Amino acid sequence: MSETELKRTPLNSVHRALGGRMVDFGGWDMPVQYPAGVIEEHMRCRTRSGLFDVSHMGEIWVEGPDAVDFVNRLTTNDVTKLIDGQAHYSALTNAKGGVVDDLLVYRFSHDRLLLVVNAGTTEKDWAWIKSHHSEHDDLGLRNASAEYCQIAVQGPDATGILQKLTATDLGAIKYYHFTTGEVDGVDSIISRTGYTGEDGFEVYAAPEFAEQLWNKLLDTGKYDSEGGILPCGLAARNTLRLESAMSLYGHELGDDITPLEAGLGWITKLDKPDGFTGRDALAAQKESGLTRKIAGFEMTEPGIARDGFDVYVAGEKVGVVTSASPAPFLKKNIGLAFLPPDLAKIGQEIRIDVRGKHLAAVVVPTPFYKRQK
Amino acid sequence: MSNNIPENLRYSKDHEWVGVDGDIATIGITDYAQHSLGDVVYIDMPRVGDKFSAHEAFGSVESVKAVSEIFLPIAGEISEVNDGLNDTPESVNNDPYTDGWMVKIKMDNPGEADGMLSAAEYEEYLEASA
Numbered sequence: 001m002s003e004t005e006l007k008r009t010p011l012n013s014v015h016r017a018l019g020g021r022m023v024d025f026g027g028w029d030m031p032v033q034y035p036a037g038v039i040e041e042h043m044r045c046r047t048r049s050g051l052f053d054v055s056h057m058g059e060i061w062v063e064g065p066d067a068v069d070f071v072n073r074l075t076t077n078d079v080t081k082l083i084d085g086q087a088h089y090s091a092l093t094n095a096k097g098g099v100v101d102d103l104l105v106y107r108f109s110h111d112r113l114l115l116v117v118n119a120g121t122t123e124k125d126w127a128w129i130k131s132h133h134s135e136h137d138d139l140g141l142r143n144a145s146a147e148y149c150q151i152a153v154q155g156p157d158a159t160g161i162l163q164k165l166t167a168t169d170l171g172a173i174k175y176y177h178f179t180t181g182e183v184d185g186v187d188s189i190i191s192r193t194g195y196t197g198e199d200g201f202e203v204y205a206a207p208e209f210a211e212q213l214w215n216k217l218l219d220t221g222k223y224d225s226e227g228g229i230l231p232c233g234l235a236a237r238n239t240l241r242l243e244s245a246m247s248l249y250g251h252e253l254g255d256d257i258t259p260l261e262a263g264l265g266w267i268t269k270l271d272k273p274d275g276f277t278g279r280d281a282l283a284a285q286k287e288s289g290l291t292r293k294i295a296g297f298e299m300t301e302p303g304i305a306r307d308g309f310d311v312y313v314a315g316e317k318v319g320v321v322t323s324a325s326p327a328p329f330l331k332k333n334i335g336l337a338f339l340p341p342d343l344a345k346i347g348q349e350i351r352i353d354v355r356g357k358h359l360a361a362v363v364v365p366t367p368f369y370k371r372q373k
Numbered sequence: 374m375s376n377n378i379p380e381n382l383r384y385s386k387d388h389e390w391v392g393v394d395g396d397i398a399t400i401g402i403t404d405y406a407q408h409s410l411g412d413v414v415y416i417d418m419p420r421v422g423d424k425f426s427a428h429e430a431f432g433s434v435e436s437v438k439a440v441s442e443i444f445l446p447i448a449g450e451i452s453e454v455n456d457g458l459n460d461t462p463e464s465v466n467n468d469p470y471t472d473g474w475m476v477k478i479k480m481d482n483p484g485e486a487d488g489m490l491s492a493a494e495y496e497e498y499l500e501a502s503a
Contacts, residue, residue, distance in 0.1 A: 032438070033411060037411060037412045037466075038411055038412050038436075038437045038438065039412045039414075039437060235411070235437060235438050239437060302415065302417075302459075303415070303417070304414070304415055304435050304440065306440065325437060325438075326414045326415070326435070326437050328437065333415075355433070355440075
């Protein structure tokens with residue numbers, strides 16, 4: 001795909017001005033890292049604060065009296081349990097129980113839900129969701145992805161930085177809750193969520209205010225001074241989420257991977273009274289037992305596993321690495337892999353085929369990193 | 374972006390540099406290469422005594438994001454490896470031409486490095502492939 005065809009977030013020129021190295025990420029022209037580099041960006045987010053452009057994510061509104069029922073039928077988590085101002089992590093599943101996408105479901109009111117989906121799957125999700133909208137459903141659907149920028153401020157300093165720009169009492173917003181308010185005078189959705197394993201917020205606003213908000217957050221976070229906020233690219237976003245063992249669509253999740261296999265049983269509510277698409281297939285899979293599940297591992301000899309590498313036990317190929325990388329904060333080489341359940345046990349010794357060398361690794365608990373509260 | 378390309382070294386199109394001292398050649402990756410890779414975290418090195426022919430991969434250098442093979446531009450036997458890089462792989466980023474050197478070889482044909490790119494030719498090559 002040539003560069004002219006890539007989609008751009010409203011912060012594209014800002015990334016370039018900051019020296020961001022731009023790459024094609026699922027059809028989007030996005031910064032993979034800035035001059036500080038992935039390790040420093042990662043560490044700054046863990047220890048102080050990091051700023052992320054996640055405007056490429058998709059936003060889909062579901063509005064009307066049947067909104068909760070509709071989303072509840074399409075997703076694995078229990079939407080009826082959400083209260084106004086609360087969000088949850090969930091999955092859109094197909095009839096076989098495979099994951100169409102993972103997403104956040106925000107409840108603004110009983111008849112107003114916002115679905116936030118992955119960038120690369122927004123069009124697929126939108127088609128999928130629309131195809132399940134029957135004439136009996138009293139609701140409207142709107143793909144509003146172009147109507148929002150999304151900026152994530154994450155890390156121990158994130159709340160303090162954002163609080164200087166808003167009259168909204170951020171301390172009153174619990175984890176996985178949100179509110180609407182002004183940030184630097186701009187109407188925003190302020191959500192205490194993120195994809196880093198740190199405390200922090202994701203701010204949604206109209207795209208014409210993206211630059212203002214981004215620059216204000218950099219200024220307020222004292223970018224360019226010792227320990228100040230750092231803009232973080234996709235590389236740091238990936239290593240941060242991997243240390244926290246969060247799933248990435250296309251790696252731990254996909255159309256042929258079920259949430260149970262991905263370790264997302266905690267968002268898969270098989271007992272919801274009205275069921276959901278794929279529920280029966282997932283119940284059957286749970287009943288008959290999984291043939292593979294995601295496990296975390298760390299290398300126990302020098303070498304780095306990468307996505308797609310094969311996993312061996314006793315000379316037999318038993319699985320495949322879905323995501324792996326050096327972990328900048330933990331200073332270990334870690335990864336997630338599909339393994340047969342009997343081998344996905346903590347302490348299990350495995351070998352990773354690193355370009356022909358079978359290097360030793362061991363199954364460890366996930367998340368690899370958990371922040372101190 | 375301007376590249377740091379010392380005059381006194383020779384270069385390969387795979388972005389390795391070679392510094393010659395008698396029949397010993399010191400080898401590392403260029404500033405351009407380290408910049409393309411990003412933060413280097415691990416270097417898989419050969420052992421002293423290993424022999425390689427020209428253009429053979431002698432190891433790999435891994436950044437957070439990617440792995441890249443490193444090639445020996447000229448034939449020879451490994452006489453020394455930079456063990457310091459085990460503890461400070463970031464030297465490859467910070468000082469690619471000094472502390473970030475990777476191996477020394479005893480060259481099979483001490484004249485072989487003369488056939489490599491000069492600093493000016495390497496700079497032209499980078500500009501042409503930019």
